[in-house]
Amino acid sequence: MSKGNKKYFIIDFDSTFTQVEALDILGEISLKDSPERASRLQQIKDITDKGMNGSFSFRESLEQRISILNAHKNHLPKLVEELKKVVSTSFKRNADFFEKYADRIYIISNGFKDFIVPIVGDYYIKPENVCANEFEFDTDGNIVGFDKENVLSSNNGKVEQLKSLELKGDIYVIGDGYTDYEIKAAGLANKFYAFTENVERANVTENADHITPSFDEFLYLNKLNTAISYPKNRINVLLLESVHSKAIENLKKEGYNVEVYPAGLDEDELVKKIKNVSILGIRSKTQVTKRVLDNANRLISIGAFCIGTNQIDLEACLEKGVAVFNAPFSNTRSVVEMAISEIILLLRQLSDRSAKMHEGIWDKSAKGSFEIRGKKLGIIGYGNIGAQLSVLAESIGLQVLYFDIEEKLALGNATKCESLEELLGESDIISLHVDGRKENANIIGEKEFKQMKDGVIFLNLSRGHVVDIDALKNNILNSKIAGAGIDVFPEEPKSNDDEFVSPLRGLPNVLLTPHIGGSTLEAQENIATFVPNKIMEYINTGSTTNSVNFPNLQLPTLQNAHRLIHIHLNMPGILAKINQVLADHQINIVGQYLKTNEVIGYVITDIDKEYDKDVIKALRSIEHTIKFRVLY
Template sequence: MQHGQAFSRNPQGFSPPSLAAAGSFSGMLAAQLQNPLSAPIPASGSAGSISAAVAQAIPASTSPTTQRIPPAASASARTRTVSIPGASTEPRYLTPFDQGDIRILLLENVDKGAVAVLKEQGYQVDFHTAAWSEDELIDKIGDYHVIGIRSKTKLTANVFRKAHKLLVVGCFCIGTNQVDLVAAANKGVAVFNSPFANSRSVAELVIAEMIGLSRQLTDRARELRDGEWNKVSKGCYEVRGKTLGIVGYGHIGSQLSVLAESMGIHVLYYDVLPLMPLGMARQCNTLEELLGSSDFVSLHVPELPETKNMIGKAQFDAMKKGAYLINNARGTVVDLAALADALESGHLAGAAVDVFPREPAKNGVGAFSEQLGPFIERLRKTPNTILTPHIGGSTEEAQRMIGQEVAVALTRYINYGSSTGAVNFPEVNLRPITSSDQSTIRICYVHANQPGSLRAVNEILSAFNVDKQHTDSFKDIAYLLADISGVNEHQIKEIYENIAGTKANVLTRLLS
């Protein structure tokens, strides 16, 4: 059986009122949604299957079809299977009516393993090693259904306004602050990331930095390169028996906790949530308690308004004299001018900084300059200071795992509609359609979370057999998946047009 996919997007999307706070979902409900333009329907010709009927909803493709190879972590891996006596339980893979029509743009040298996973699906993949500017994206994003980026490419509201075909964004990294998540949601575009795959790499870097700082390794290495032999022990220490204070006890912080304890380091941690400690770690009641008790302070918090400059002059003053600061979290978390003051005064014995408020768009000599901030030159000159170019997750192992995780998430969303793991979207999933369900289609309906929206779609579906249905909302965006069985080609057209024409519609897709 051929497979099919059709989708229709509300051309207006959401238009949050001007009084809504920037970066917030607030105000979306006040937006008046207009009926979308229906996808073109061929005037003649009849389909001989469910898939052909779905294909009628959009212009037929002349691209050669490709045999679909399920990814290593397929949609069925995390969903329960059907157990109806006599029925086939083998999942029927739902794919676009022609995989070659799905175009994917991968930027910033995404891991080649991810490229392989996506090409195995038959998608057209355009691979680039560099980040793209906003102007480049605006000019070309309209040709793509999927975009994959790392941390340097900025997906702004202006970019999303031109992304007429875009279905999903893959961030091949932990952070998503480079993406306007509200603008993406307004267009019905799901955003996925890889929040955990590089945890070990970052944790190991922190351990290396702790040892490097306590032994003044970078200063000794620089001196020797300059021809100076300076064998000293003053101010150099073992890390065994010292106290590490971890700010943010999530996946990286907790893994760092275990590694540090294995080396004889005492661990304190502070988090806004009460969290169960691992090993002998102890949670502090306040940040100030942790700062005043730690020899090393390592930051592992997200970029939020609440974390901007959370470590400044007052916090440096609260730290022990001779302590060390390590920041592998986000560049906005630390006031770097205040850090330079603390290092120049000798209050801190050293620091390691891997992230900065502004970072170069590309590698190159001269890219790390005072144009990124007046503190750059000061930090270059402070003693026992390790400066690295955002390499916390830059290991072969981490990038390989990130590539696999995000590529599979993209495939699951494109082919099955599963939004599990999306950061700006309701997380909705359905168990697979089995190979015996040849007359079943899947509806993927992104809509405004407003009164009457579910009633409208359920009235449309009331005349059909709904095998399964799951819906959820995330603030002002809602997402519904529904499997409809026993439908013929004429009914498919009717279902598609009616759902895509609902007032709350943001994006409607049909899969078969």
């Protein structure tokens, strides 16, 4: 094959340019009213798969599928309409590439021109550059066969088709099937790229020069213009602690390379795992320490799939330019409902009474059993959860007191206490809803238990380290505490396979739950949507709304510009230096946004697309720069 500087791009259609096999969709249309619809569609799919993996004669597979389809010419407009909806996401994203290289892009497909030309025409690909089969119709318009003289209706047809084109230059083939690899095997292409965005076949990927999970990856590898600055399949995501499947689905759909691990990891394990990770997703068990972050040179963002972030060294994250997002509201209702239910259970001693019944003991008595109506509920921590608990508790007859170190507006008829001691002395029921900051360690200890009423009900659904567990045990045994509901512990098992060890096991009228206050399907689904969306918004646009540690910036959608994201230590003069670099390179600023906190400055600058690439190097070199990236 004669070589030149010119590059040609040979692209497959079914399951490459589109996400689906077109004849499968045609079958869904043509067999819509057939009583044998399900079995026939499965037959078509099975035959397609056998043909694609090279284990079945292509012409035979084509003949069999057409005979099963029972399709008509009138079905084709509907087929085109449906296929336009399922053009592969990364192809849609890179319409500019197809416009720029229209003369050098060829669709070579074992599919049919009848539906391919209208689809690819929207992406500037010329009809004469579409090489595919053609249907044959009878006089009534029924599809009865195909042009058997067309080389693409036979085995090895793509090879023969490409030979006939006599292209002079470098040839790159992108496809998902074995027939696409055959072009490279015949010596007609420089490289074969196995396209796996929609389907992955082992016998295809193992023969590929490169596996390309998206068209962005192909463009990136070949230094061609692309719609995004970095292929998303190169962004590695590590999700720990059985993060909800919806989060996995959302992140994979975005195109990221996602690895899932069911348990938490200790520091040594995470240090090893974190090296090539760009996005880390955790819940409450995994500790993200400074040492972990020192080994995380590619880390962009951490998602805490929970409310608290005390398990993350937020200051070290700032110093490394790592944005942290959590779900401050997503499981609020779930925690509140659990608190209400535990208050009722403990006041009625229902857990212990149920346990006795299971042992065959009938203990019918009102002793130690109370209504909740009229009791005083003391809420320590009047944030999102504490405030919502206040509203629900009041609606079922509890009198609400609350204490918070910050000024909080009372909801309903709740009464603010001026001190923790005041709340402890007044309350019949005490529920903790504080955050995990270090200052909150053991805020309830022996001294605080002594300040409580005798026979108080005590709940901790917040953080494990905020209660002195040994002091709690002593006060349960001496009946100061009449009942306790504990959902969080100073030390918790890393996974469900590890034993739970606690001094509280076996104590009377004590509800112990495995950190499940927010573990309802509704809450976990909400979190699994909220946190990934915030991370993806940050990566795609630079917006930091709801970030726990970064200055919060809500940015407009990037349009017809490139966005420069500069994270730096909050030192005087950095913005001036950034703008001086841009001025030195005669770059026009389309828009600029700045926000700071006590540690970092966050500058977003939108500039015209045309600029000297040396400007990137200069901006990275500004003193006190922490992280810099370009979005387009």
